[in-house]
Amino acid sequence: MPDHFTFGSTIRASSSLSNIELGRQLHANVVKLEYGSHSIAQNALIAMYTKFGQISEASIVFSRTKTRDLISWSSIIAGSSQLGYGLEALCFLKEMLFMGVCQPNGSIFGSVLSACGSLLQPEYGRQIHGMSLKFGLGRDTVTGCSLSDMYAKCGFLGSAKTAFFQIDQPDLVSWNAIIAGFAYAGDVNVAMSIFRQMRHLELTPDDITIRSSLCACIAPDTLFHGKQLHSYIIKMAFDFDVLVCNTLLSMYGRCLDLFDAFRVFNDIRYYADLVSWNAILTVCMQHNLAGEVFTLFKLLLDSKIKPDHVTLANLAFQKGAPETFNGGLRAPLELSKIYLLRAFYGTYWVEF
Known part of the structure; x- marks a missing residue:
């Protein structure tokens, strides 16, 4: 007969297979065979439900867990934070501290600080910052990375930079996070300064570093x-990475450099994905190039890539769209039926 170790492993396997129905069946067997009091099976269930976005079910399992260890608390707090339930993550931390059974680690502080950043609540973040110092985690990599990201998102860029450089051994993930934080805040000078400092330390940026810097x-x-x-992208051969090139294309669009946007798109055209096509269509829309929009749309259809609502929106909001939309092409609402896209507000021709 399977025991709680077996159920824990099998539940984790169902999570890896993205099979929630199998997970629910295993959950039913855990309850039936009365293994619900074992933390191994319960922790696996909490992690599974949070992975599938079922925070209410994860919370129910957590509330019924008799012996809550550090993994239990870490799973429910991280899951709540990642799924956008920041206040719930803070409440779980408060409950954990009140019970006094476990001491929060860097992973838990990292999750809660991420929640504060998402909530744009720097006052909560400062309290958590002070608490992390109390527990001796001020230089912890995970805590420091999340702390820096939280301050950057909340607009406290000086505090973000200070928190980052207090980390004992920042890894690539930490560098990526601080660059992304300053990119999010729109401070390109500091973001690029950190990027150059990273290279000076002979750390090799990855695709995430480059995409964050471009943003x-x-x-x-x-x-x-x-x-x-x-x-740098060309030098390091990232120009064959479609995700990097999509971000690069969008950057040229934001900077109103139409020539280089088209140059990037033409370089990746034969392995471009839908994001690539939508990006170049958006650039054309920003420049009111209706003819180019519809020419590109024809090429998109020829490539057998199905358009989505972003594609159709770029078509809909073009001056003179009904006159230009010829050559056997149909209006966006008709195309949405063809490609079984959900109707959305705004997909229609606008008279200017």
């Missing part, structure tokens, strides 16, 4: 930095 380039006056990153 900091949001206006024509940041185009110089974007072109520097483009040169």
Whole structure:
């Protein structure tokens, strides 16, 4: 007969297979065979339900767990934070501290600080910061990374930078997080400064580093930095990475550099995905290039990639769209039926 160790392993396997129905069946067997009091099976269930976005079911399992260990608390707090239930994550931490059975670790503080950043609640974040110092985790990599990200999202860029450089041994994930934080805040100068410092320390940026840095380039006056990153992309052979190229294309669009946007798109055209096509269509829409929009749309259809609502929105909001939309193409609402896309508000021709 299977025991709680067997159920724990099998539940984790169902989670890896993205099979929630199998997980629910295993949950029913855990209850039936009265293994619900064992933390191994319960922790696996909490992790499974949070992975599938079922936070209410995860909370029910957690509430029925008799022996809550550090893994139990970490799973429910991390799951709540990742699924956008930031206040619930804070409440779970408060409950954990009140019970006094377990001491929070860097992973738990990291999850709660991420929740504070998502909630844009720096006052909560400062309290958690002080608490992490009390528990001796001020230089912990996970805590420091999340702390820096939280301050950056809340607009406290000086505190974000200070928190990052207090980390004992920042890893690549930490560097990526601080760059992404400053990119989110729109401070391209600091983001690029950190990128250069990272390279000076002979750390090799990955695709996430580059994409985060490109996201900091949001206006024509940041185009110089974007072109520097483009040169680095070519040097390090990231120009064959479609995700990096999509971000690069979008950067040129934001910086109103139509020529280089088309140059990037033409380089990746034969392995472009829908995001690539939508990005170049958006650039054309921003420049009111209706003819190019519809020409590109024809090429998109020829490539056998199915458009989505973003594609159709780019078509819908073009001056003179009904006159230009010829050559056997149908209006967006008709296309949405063909591709079984859900109707959405705004997909229609607008008279200017």
